[in-house]
Structures are given as structure tokens and as C-alpha cells.
Amino acid sequence: MNNSPIGVFDSGLGGLTVVKEIKKVLPDEKIIYLGDTARVPYGTRSSSTVIKFSLENTKFLVTKKVKCIVIACNTSSAWATDAIKNTTDIPILNVIDPAVDSAIEGNIRKIGIIATAGTVRSGVYQKKLKAKNSNIDVYAKACPLFVPLIEEGETKGKIIELVAKKYLSELKSKDIDALILGCTHYPIIDKVIGDEMGRNVRLINPAVGLAQELSKILDKSDLYAEKRFDDDEYYLTDDPTGFINVAEAYLEEDIDNLITKISLT
């Protein structure tokens, strides 16, 4: 089991921000990544559709004999975590719980969350933050255009700045202490978001806490890989053309030989 891979899935390429943090903390672990690029984005879809797609992704990763599964998509984490846990006994990690733990560290009074429409509508971040500390104020804002802009490589310049200004103006007026980047795509534009919010707002990338949590779980279950024994594998439900460029630039690694196109339905 120790030499089994770690399964990671996302709707598209956003989950690579999670892969990057996992590889920093656990460089010897083999990762099997599934990007459901034929059906991206998830953030605008209904809960039942997101659950259906997430269960199909899980089923695929289970056939790859992974030792645990990371839900590297906030929308899937928000809607589908319980449904996924009901289908398998292996450890399931989502991106929301570690983000909540990171957010409430320190002397925090007001927390902002930016995420997809689906994640905001689920209310999961709001509920979990309040459960940990009922004295903090939580402000959530859906930013549905960030994902298509990032997927189109529109990650700097006037357009993304204008969209960020529009989405963040309300949160800016709330004088928040920290802002959770509640979609795994958003760390790719953390500079734009940070410039708009100003220096006093701490940005929280949920992937950082998730990688540490994953490390703890492998340690506790004695599931660490003995050594790096094989290359990572990337599976996509659509052609990899657009994915490869963004992925290789972001991961700073050649992965085109590691990608396979598959069909889930």
C-alpha cells in the first residue's frame, strides 16, 4: 500500500496548484491526477451534477488503486465530500477543512472568502468557520469569471484587474484580516488579488494546509512511500492541448509524456 499513488482530481487545471504544494511537502509520492477537462467548469453547475461528476472521478481513481484521494476542487469539496466518503474506505481529503484551520489561526476577526458560485451557495466555508469561532465575521463573494479568465491565460493586465476590482470592492470595504482563495484556480492570480486587496490582508491558499494535512495522514497510517518509484500520471477527459502549456509553466516540469486522454462515461 505504501507504494500506491495519491489520487487527486479537479474539474480542470486548478488542481495543479494543489499538486504543486503536495510535491513540495511529499516529493517521493507518486501522484495520479485526473482533470475532468471535458466538463470543466464545475463552479457554475448544480449540486447534483457536481456530485455525479465527482463520484465518476472517484470511481476512476479507485480503479487506479490509490491509497487516498484529494478532492482538489472547492466546489466538489463543498458538495460531494460526504457522497464520496460513502463509496470508499480509503482516506478522502478535501481542500476546505485545512483552509478553515489556516484561516482561524492568529488574532482574526473578519474573514473573506472568494470562490465559485457553487461553493459560495453551499455555505460550507461560512458554516465551518463559524463552528470553529462564532465571534468572527465571514463575508463570501462568488467570482465566476476568474476560472474562464485563468483557463484562457488572462492572468495579468487590465481585464483581469478590472474583473478583480469589480468582485473585490465589497470585501475591501469590510476591512477583512484574511482572504481565503476558495477555488484552486485562484492562487494562479494571487498577485492580482493581493494588489487589489492591499498588504494588510493575508491571502490563504488552501493547498498549503492541505499538503501538511496529507503528510500527517500518511504518517499516522504509516503510508509514506519508501522512495520515488515511478513517474506521476495525468489523466484528462478531453484533449490535452491547452492543458499542457499552462500545466508545464505552473509546475515548472515536463509532463507531456505523462498525460493520457480517457472517457468517464
Add this chain to the structure above:
Amino acid sequence: MNNSPIGVFDSGLGGLTVVKEIKKVLPDEKIIYLGDTARVPYGTRSSSTVIKFSLENTKFLVTKKVKCIVIACNTSSAWATDAIKNTTDIPILNVIDPAVDSAIEGNIRKIGIIATAGTVRSGVYQKKLKAKNSNIDVYAKACPLFVPLIEEGETKGKIIELVAKKYLSELKSKDIDALILGCTHYPIIDKVIGDEMGRNVRLINPAVGLAQELSKILDKSDLYAEKRFDDDEYYLTDDPTGFINVAEAYLEEDIDNLITKISLT
């Protein structure tokens, strides 16, 4: 057969611009609309994925006993028209052929096309225009952010204007006579596009020619409905929440009672 409905499908709500034109020309015909909102957009996906999804849409409409099918999506029209024709004997109309016929009318020398990345990559518009008149120059430009902006209701104001400026600057410099709106979403922002291109450029909405072509085919096959005998039906693969508002505003009609959520897979 005359009282059978007309089947129309699109990836999402863009096909409503086609429905609107059909209803102007053929108000007595019953329409069955299928919007594959669980998998929208098609324009960024590979040809094989678009063909797969389009065949699933066709299969559904055939079970509804439609007398003809309108492919109200340029990306599906570009990649999947032949594949769809191979599966059924009923008439299949796509949005591209009528647009090409409209575009070459008059004393035209230079034609621009704006469309999704998939439609531009297919080269179908370019090939068909050249086949009709080898003397005209054709310039195509992919505008992948228009669809998500329109689906988010970002149809006027600074952001859409800036995106339009970015996409259209090259075409403006070519001094074109006409511009084909080669995605069924784009007529929703025809004012923004027209303002950016200037008055001398004729904008072509393919749906207008398609509705006339459809009328001719029904006439030729003696398939006109005798009278309006039933309400239209709308089928969506995801929850209708976001769809209803945009659809009712655009069609200027109450349709919430006519919508059913279905699953194709």
C-alpha cells in the same frame, strides 16, 4: 408528421438566439429545445468530445419524434454535422451554411468571422466561404471569453467593451465589409460588437438565414404545422436556475413551466 415538433439543441443558452428567429418566421411550429447546460461550453473542447456530446443530444431529440433537427451551436455545426446526418434520416440544419450564404450576398470583398476556438480551428467557415467565392478574403478570430461573459450576464459595460476591443482590434485593421457572429451567443452582445467595429461593417446573425432556410425545407417537404397545437418544451441537463432569467428576458416570454431537467448519460 406535420404536427411533430422541431428539435433544436445547443450547449447552453446561446441557441435561444436561434429559437427567437425561428419563432418570428414560424410562429405555429412547436419547438423542443435541448440545452446541454451540464457540459457547456463546447467551444473550448476537442472535436471528438464535441461530436460525442452532439450525438447524445441528437439521440435525445430523436426520441422526442422531431421532424427535423437544428444544430443551434456553431461548434457542433462545425465538427458534428456529418456525424449527426449519419445517424438519422430526418433533415438536419446547421447554422453555418445559411450564414455563409448571407455573408456572400452583395459586393463583398473582405469578411471577418468571430467564433469559439473550436469553430475557428475547424476552418469550416473559411473553407465554405472560399468555395462560394474564391476572390474574397476571410479573417477569423477566436473570442473564447465572450461565452462565459454572456452566461454571467456581463453583456454591457467596461469589462465586455475591453474584451471586445482586445479581440476585435486585428479585424478592425483589416477593413472588413461584413462580420459573421459565428457563435449563437454573440447576437446577445451585438451592440457592443457593432459599436467597436463601426457602422460600415455589416453584422451577420446566422440565425436569421437559418430560420428562412428552415421555412423553405418545411415548405418543400410539406411539413408545415397546421396550427400551433401545443406549448414548446425546454430540456436542460443541469438545473434551470440561471437559465430561466436570461432565457425569459431574451425571448420575452414565460417559459419556467416548460422546462424539464434531464440526464443524457
